[in-house]
Amino acid sequence: MATITTGKNAFLHGRWSIEESMKLYGVADWGKGYVGVNALGNVTITPGKESQRSIDLFEVIEGLRERGIHTPVLLRFNDILSHRLREIRKAFDDTMGEQGYVGGYSCVYPIKVNQQRHICEQMAAECVALNFGLEAGSKPELLAVLGLSATAGGPGVNGMPIICNGFKDAEFIETVMLATKLGRNIIPVVEKWTELELVVKYAKQYGVRPRIGIRVKLSSKGAGRWEGSAGVRSKFGLFVSEVLSAVDYLKRHEMLDCLNLLHCHVGSQLYDIRVLKNAINELTHIYCELHRLGAGLTMLDIGGGMGVDYDGSQSAWSSSINYSVQEYAADVVYRVKSVCDDARVPHPQIITESGRAMVAYSSVLVVDVLGTSSFASDPDMARIQGDMKSEAERGGEVPQPVLDLLDTYQSLTDRNLVEAYHDSTQARDEAMSLFSLGYMSLAMRAAAERLFWAIGHKLLEKASRRGELPDEFENLPETLSDIYFCNFSLFQSMPDSWAIDQLFPICPIHRLAEEPARRGILCDITCDSDGKIDHFVDKRIDKKTLELHEVRDLPGEGAGVEPYYLGVFLLGAYQEILGDLHNLLGDTHAVHLSIDEQGQWQIDEVIEGDTVEEVLRYVQYDIDDMKRAMRLDIEAACRQGRLTVAEGKSLLKFYDDGLEGYTYLEA
Numbered sequence: 286m287a288t289i290t291t292g293k294n295a296f297l298h299g300r301w302s303i304e305e306s307m308k309l310y311g312v313a314d315w316g317k318g319y320v321g322v323n324a325l326g327n328v329t330i331t332p333g334k335e336s337q338r339s340i341d342l343f344e345v346i347e348g349l350r351e352r353g354i355h356t357p358v359l360l361r362f363n364d365i366l367s368h369r370l371r372e373i374r375k376a377f378d379d380t381m382g383e384q385g386y387v388g389g390y391s392c393v394y395p396i397k398v399n400q401q402r403h404i405c406e407q408m409a410a411e412c413v414a415l416n417f418g419l420e421a422g423s424k425p426e427l428l429a430v431l432g433l434s435a436t437a438g439g440p441g442v443n444g445m446p447i448i449c450n451g452f453k454d455a456e457f458i459e460t461v462m463l464a465t466k467l468g469r470n471i472i473p474v475v476e477k478w479t480e481l482e483l484v485v486k487y488a489k490q491y492g493v494r495p496r497i498g499i500r501v502k503l504s505s506k507g508a509g510r511w512e513g514s515a516g517v518r519s520k521f522g523l524f525v526s527e528v529l530s531a532v533d534y535l536k537r538h539e540m541l542d543c544l545n546l547l548h549c550h551v552g553s554q555l556y557d558i559r560v561l562k563n564a565i566n567e568l569t570h571i572y573c574e575l576h577r578l579g580a581g582l583t584m585l586d587i588g589g590g591m592g593v594d595y596d597g598s599q600s601a602w603s604s605s606i607n608y609s610v611q612e613y614a615a616d617v618v619y620r621v622k623s624v625c626d627d628a629r630v631p632h633p634q635i636i637t638e639s640g641r642a643m644v645a646y647s648s649v650l651v652v653d654v655l656g657t658s659s660f661a662s663d664p665d666m667a668r669i670q671g672d673m674k675s676e677a678e679r680g681g682e683v684p685q686p687v688l689d690l691l692d693t694y695q696s697l698t699d700r701n702l703v704e705a706y707h708d709s710t711q712a713r714d715e716a717m718s719l720f721s722l723g724y725m726s727l728a729m730r731a732a733a734e735r736l737f738w739a740i741g742h743k744l745l746e747k748a749s750r751r752g753e754l755p756d757e758f759e760n761l762p763e764t765l766s767d768i769y770f771c772n773f774s775l776f777q778s779m780p781d782s783w784a785i786d787q788l789f790p791i792c793p794i795h796r797l798a799e800e801p802a803r804r805g806i807l808c809d810i811t812c813d814s815d816g817k818i819d820h821f822v823d824k825r826i827d828k829k830t831l832e833l834h835e836v837r838d839l840p841g842e843g844a845g846v847e848p849y850y851l852g853v854f855l856l857g858a859y860q861e862i863l864g865d866l867h868n869l870l871g872d873t874h875a876v877h878l879s880i881d882e883q884g885q886w887q888i889d890e891v892i893e894g895d896t897v898e899e900v901l902r903y904v905q906y907d908i909d910d911m912k913r914a915m916r917l918d919i920e921a922a923c924r925q926g927r928l929t930v931a932e933g934k935s936l937l938k939f940y941d942d943g944l945e946g947y948t949y950l951e952a
């Protein structure tokens with residue numbers, strides 16, 4: 286027997302409460318105190334986790350609309366970011382205090398996780414306050430980080446550690462050497478042998494005593510999606526034998542004291558803490574050996590990988606993690622300390638590059654539902670009867686499968702569910718082959734389909750009332766679930782959902798005091814059938830449909846639907862920069878929000894999304910040429926009487942306005 290997940294939640298009886306919505310969507314599990322639901326049934330964001338200071342997301346979206354900022358919109362909460370960084374700082378400080386660890390800790394932010402200027406500027410300022418740093422993995426990122434560490438302002442900027450990972454050329458190394466002279470605390474991490482030679486060469490040329498790091502290929506394997514980040518076949522780092530040669534090389538050049546940092550990176554979203562423990566153990570042993578050989582090591586950089594519990598299940602699988610920030614910190618510190626104490630080596634400063642864990646919580650995407658498509662539970666008997674009658678009048682016979690389906694539908698009882706399911710599936714298949722062979726009219730085929738869906742709905746309703754779903758029709762709920770069309774691009778806003786099947790928590794941001802009566806999957810507005818979400822977070826099962834509210838039509842033909850908004854949470858890490866322009870759907874608007882002294886939400890910053898013009902320019906269109914060509918075409922059509930002058934003017938205006946407008950739909 287499977288858990289019941291029906292198109293219509295027939296099993297949810299009685300009065301519905303906000304608490305039930307919280308539980309259903311797992312808000313408290315993945316929201317970790319940042320996300321909640323208020324008495325109005327709206328989702329709230331509580332940036333500092335103090336419940337009296339929260340922001341009503343539905344109110345925000347309505348307020349943004351009044352200001353002309355349409356969904357899809359990405360909401361960023363600087364205060365969540367700030368709180369997260371302090372949580373990480375505190376976890377390490379606390380455990381170091383308890384364990385008597387004296388080396389200190391610093392977290393460096395790899396900007397590849399989200400390079401947006403507004404985020405990085407805040408990050409740079411926080412880093413100064415918290416004694417954290419920044420990490421760059423490429424030439425453009427290095428230049429960005431050098432700029433960021435200059436403008437962060439105030440005292441201490443020059444002490445902020447800047448770690449340079451990734452492959453480097455001569456120009457990169459020269460820049461780093463000169464930046465060292467400038468006063469930056471910058472540490473190039475040697476990823477391959479030739480980089481070491483370049484570092485030594487330019488250090489001498491510019492008369493610099495650089496701080497050098499080395500990334501080492503561990504024998505400990507990574508795990509999960511990014512297991513290739515570690516192990517001897519990994520792309521980056523030196524073999525242990527090369528590390529030993531590096532020690533000799535630096536000694537020969539009288540620079541062994543410059544070897545300050547040892548680095549490894551085991552992979553991202555490490556869901557099982559054991560993997561990390563093994564790697565740290567190995568890395569710390571190498572650290573101690575090199576220390577003994579006279580290297581001037583003071584920093585142990587264990588890379589990124591601190592995971593995020595996207596589904597709230599606290600378990601060792603890809604969208605979750607089986608540890609808390611506090612447990613992560615305690616385990617890391619304990620390992621490093623015990624190995625160093627045994628070897629009588631001073632405790633190093635521990636560095637982590639926990640990008641995902643720093644920023645994932647701070648962004649939420651809100652999308653509007655444009656409409657739905659569903660398989661009707663009502664077969665429309667009057668119409669079927671009418672169609673059968675006209676079939677007979679035209680001298681045809683009502684095909685047997687249609688009669689069988691009708692009979693199954695009418696005679697369905699609690700006692701023959703499985704039999705009815707088999708009968709209806711068989712009749713439906715027969716109907717489809719008759720149609721393909723040309724023996725059935727389109728009207729009769731439509732009747733067969735409608736009856737089949739109606740039987741499916743009735744089966745599920747009866748089964749769920751009994752509280753169990755026979756294995757035979759385990760897949761029926763997904764087959765019959767609704768499709769909700771949402772105004773966004775999966776490829777732009779949550780690419781990892783498509784690329785690596787990552788789950789992100791999704792929940793309506795209002796109407797949570799109301800029972801969600803439907804089940805559905807979500808489709809975006811790209812013309813790509815991959816642009817859909819059909820897996821959802823759940824603590825126990827692989828959930829293939831999401832509970833959703835009925836979307837109500839507005840009065841009047843073509844008037845659209847009442848606003849219905851869904852929030853996609855924990856999007857702060859990787860999604861923005863990995864997102865692409867599929868179908869030329871560009872960046873969404875992004876809005877930075879905070880709470881003022883009176884407890885009101887306020888807009889700190891609006892970063893408008895791409896306009897159509899901008900995305901077209903990106904793919905080399907000449908906007909002026911296009912406008913000119915359209916104008917000439919419209920003029921000709923007016924001259925030849927195909928368009929009136931007024932129509933021509935309107936079309937041209939739509940064209941011009943469209944170019945300046947949002948790439949998403951604006952209902």
Ligand SMILES: *Cc1c(COP(=O)(O)O)cnc(C)c1O
Binds near residue numbers: 640
């Ligand atoms: C990507 C990367 C990180 C960040 O990893 P997270 O999983 O986001 O913590 C850290 N260090 C290096 C070397 C990386 O390549």
